[in-house]
Amino acid sequence: MKNYTSYCFDLDGTVYRGSTVIPEAREFIHFLRAQGIRPFYVTNNAKMTQQQIYEKLSGMGIELERDHIMTSAIATAKYIAKYYPNETAFIIGETGLYEALEQEGIPIVEDHAQLVVQGLDTTLNYEKMELAGYQLQNGAKFIATNGDLKIPKERGFVPGNGSLVRLLAEVSNVEPISIGKPEPHMLAALQETFQLEKSRMIMIGDNYETDILAGIHFGIDTCHVNTGVSPTEQVRMQKLKPTYYVQTLEELKNFFE
Numbered sequence: 001m002k003n004y005t006s007y008c009f010d011l012d013g014t015v016y017r018g019s020t021v022i023p024e025a026r027e028f029i030h031f032l033r034a035q036g037i038r039p040f041y042v043t044n045n046a047k048m049t050q051q052q053i054y055e056k057l058s059g060m061g062i063e064l065e066r067d068h069i070m071t072s073a074i075a076t077a078k079y080i081a082k083y084y085p086n087e088t089a090f091i092i093g094e095t096g097l098y099e100a101l102e103q104e105g106i107p108i109v110e111d112h113a114q115l116v117v118q119g120l121d122t123t124l125n126y127e128k129m130e131l132a133g134y135q136l137q138n139g140a141k142f143i144a145t146n147g148d149l150k151i152p153k154e155r156g157f158v159p160g161n162g163s164l165v166r167l168l169a170e171v172s173n174v175e176p177i178s179i180g181k182p183e184p185h186m187l188a189a190l191q192e193t194f195q196l197e198k199s200r201m202i203m204i205g206d207n208y209e210t211d212i213l214a215g216i217h218f219g220i221d222t223c224h225v226n227t228g229v230s231p232t233e234q235v236r237m238q239k240l241k242p243t244y245y246v247q248t249l250e251e252l253k254n255f256f257e
């Protein structure tokens with residue numbers, strides 16, 4: 001295995017499942033830290049703030065740096081600050097998205113925005129969708145934190161941000177720019193912020209369609225772990241394949257020996 005210095009972990013299905021830590025992941029992270037490596041965490045979750053995710057991981061016994069957490073909300077805010085500086089934004093989303101945009105100093109407005117920014121909002125109502133739709137039809141640009149169509153829960157799937165983004169896109173006839181995985185923006189934001197050496201970055205995740213493709217699109221090595229949504233057999237049949245496959249992250253430790 002190559003000498004990586006920047007390990008980028010997906011969260012749900014890779015480091016934890018819901019509110020339960022995956023022990024092999026925690027151990028591998030400890031193992032890396034013991035060697036002076038400080039991993040990064042890359043999640044499409046736009047609802048939670050960096051601090052909330054920090055507390056969740058800390059509570060699971062994972063030691064980490066708060067600013068090593070990259071959410072699709074933070075990447076969206078950085079993207080807007082870079083490509084649409086000083087443009088006003090109308091937000092559909094929760095605390096994580098509001099906080100991220102505020103931190104980048106993006107002016108947030110209630111109507112007549114230049115950008116409509118959409119992340120998952122579990123209290124979203126029809127009136128707010130109407131308002132967003134009008135602004136898109138009036139020429140606002142459309143930015144989605146992520147395009148995940150559905151989210152697995154215990155009883156089945158529930159609508160993800162991507163489903164609600166599709167709805168607005170259909171109504172308004174405006175296609176969004178999507179920031180989260182499988183797009184490379186979150187990895188690009190980490191590379192830029194921390195001046196990471198691309199050839200020594202690796203993206204590790206359970207979901208082929210998001211994690212592995214994000215790594216491939218960004219042009220770095222990837223590792224699929226069979227602890228979440230994509231079964232290894234299915235990943236092996238894909239045309240664009242991950243660099244490594246492991247059953248659990250414990251196996252990655254062996255690559256060091």
Ligand SMILES: [Mg+2]
Binds near residue numbers: 011012014207
């Ligand atoms: Mg995952």
